[in-house]
Amino acid sequence: MxxxxxxxxxxxxxxxxxxxxxxxxxxxxxxxxxxxxxxxxxSKKTLEEVMSEISRNAQARGLTPEVLESILNDE
Known part of the structure; x- marks a missing residue:
């Protein structure tokens, strides 16, 4: 390849x-x-569909808005 x-x-x-x-x-x-x-x-999915799927998977794995904010602010 x-x-x-x-x-x-x-x-x-x-x-x-x-x-x-x-x-x-x-x-x-x-x-x-x-x-x-x-x-x-x-993928035949739209960007919005892909982003929604990623969001659902992240939430199912315990990523809360607070955790995400903490990660983004931890530069």
Missing amino acids: ETKTITIRVNAEVARIFEEASEEECRKMEALLSLKLGNATR
């Missing part, structure tokens, strides 16, 4: 984890991200 390098913005904690990971762990994370981005871009 041909690959190409792109640049994306992530929060500082995610960047730190990626930067400190071993080469093998980085390859695994890149493969997972590639699959997720591929699935998201091939």
Whole structure:
């Protein structure tokens, strides 16, 4: 499979984890991200539907508005 390098913005904690990971762990994370981005871009769902689904999944996993605000303000 041909690959190409792109640049994306992530929060500082995610960047730190990626930067400190071993080469093998980085390859695994890149493969997972590639699959997720591929699935998201091939989806027939609208952006609003995808965002709603992500929100429902996050809430089901315990992400409250307060926790989200804390994460976003923890720069």
